[in-house]
Amino acid sequence: MEKIVLPDIENFHELDVYKKHGGYEAIRKALAQTPDEVIDTVKKSGLRGRGGAAFSTGLKWSFMPKTTDKPKYLCVNGDESEPGSFKDRQIFEYNPHQLIEGILIAAYAIGSNNAYVYIRGEYHKWIRLLQKALDDAYAEGLVGEAMKKTYGTNFHVDIFIHKGAGAYICGEESALMESIEGKRGYPRVKPPFPAQNGLWGCPTTINNIETLTNVPAIINKGWEWFAAIGAERHPGTILYGVSGHVNKPGVYELPTGTLLTDIIYNYAGGVPGDKKIKCIIPGGSSMPPLRGDSIEGLRMDAESLKAAGSSIGTAGIMVMDEDTDLVKVLARITRFYYIESCGQCTPCREGTGWMKKILDRMVAGKARSSDIDLVVNVASNIDGNTICALGEAAAWPVMYMIERFRDEFEAVMDNTYVPPIKNKVHSMRQTKITVDRY
Ligand SMILES: Cc1cc2nc3c(=O)[nH]c(=O)nc-3n(C[C@H](O)[C@H](O)[C@H](O)COP(=O)(O)O)c2cc1C
Ligand code: SF4
Structure with a gap:
């Protein structure tokens, strides 16, 4: 199975290797289209947010006003503090340039010249790794003012990293914006939604790290290609973070709609001691737990999990065996x-x-x-x-x-x-x- 977000390519995090495999070509392609065409492609691909709510990414981008005298902003959510979720940090480490390219494309689509990547404060190592990738991209003129010359267009975007200070609530999009503004991370009452009244009162889009990392592949290979992968109404691959009572905990990139039992037994190595599963939380600790005896035939996509009485959330699968209290x-x-x-x-x-x-x-x-x-x-x-x-x-x-x-x-x-x-x-x-x- 082809991996989109975490491809099995050695040293893919290095700029040279990323470029050798077609890196930073998708932004060129996107810049040759109108922003509306880019939004339309992402909308048709069926890409849905990987930050928890599984909302249509293209639709969210289309909410940004076309005409406004205010600056527009893109916030990229890497706060990742939900217990059971540990997948975005894999992207910072193994595929930072595809994330950066996804940010460039999203910023172009919504008309933003400034993007903030909000990263969980405890992620010291991953903040350093993303900063290094960003510095390398800036040095080659792939980001910032120099983009204009590199890509021969009038568009540019600067990307800033903003460190959180260890508060889970700052992953909630409106608290995240308050935090970037230098205030205490208090969520805002909605409406107004961020596309109308976001960062510093200006139109803003907030997307998850994994969501945006999918975007360059969609632009390169087309929406039809992406839409054909995985579950029909929730297509693509997803990073399943498996933890708890499994022999091989870890992050597995597989199509949406993969059987939960397949992930646990064929990828995560099954339950130690061949014990029975008592309980499973399929999408991070905030999602409704399921009984272990109810997961046979259950597929990991937004619709299937909803029908089963839970939710895909961040696809952080927490497995608890029969002896769990x-x-x-x-x-x-x-x-x-x-x-x-x-x-x-x-x-x-x-x-x-x-x-x-x-x-x-x-x-x-x-x-x-x-x-x-x-x-x-x-x-x-x-x-x-x-x-x-x-x-x-x-x-x-x-x-x-x-x-x-x-x-x-x-x-x-x-x-x-x-x-x-x-x-x-x-x-x-x-x-x-x-x-x-x-
Ligand atoms: C308490 C709380 C914490 C959240 N933490 C995160 C987080 O760490 N990362 C994330 O991407 N989304 C988080 N979200 C969801 C965001 O508010 C938002 O929906 C998401 O970043 C949108 O990106 P997406 O459409 O690409 O999924 C959180 C939501 C709540 C209510
Ligand atoms: S805004 Fe309300 S619901 Fe949200 S964390 Fe604060 S107290 Fe809880």
């Missing part, structure tokens, strides 16, 4: 979102704290039998009632883990009777699965 797992996940909540809105700020408190009580064996419904009630009251999707990211693991593994939670109760609270009834049919409200 799911009460502890959920307590750990909940602690993460409690710590990372920015505290701006009450349901998330207070709710994540309450959920953590109750789950810690369960882990300590001090929970009351009513605590199961109580924690689900708190989660249900966060879901859909917050400024940004961190609320859902915190609520979904609690709601769905308990719905799908209730017996595990009942087993740790001390059976003290406390009158039941009035609970909001919850079922998958009532819950709209979206990651970002775009």
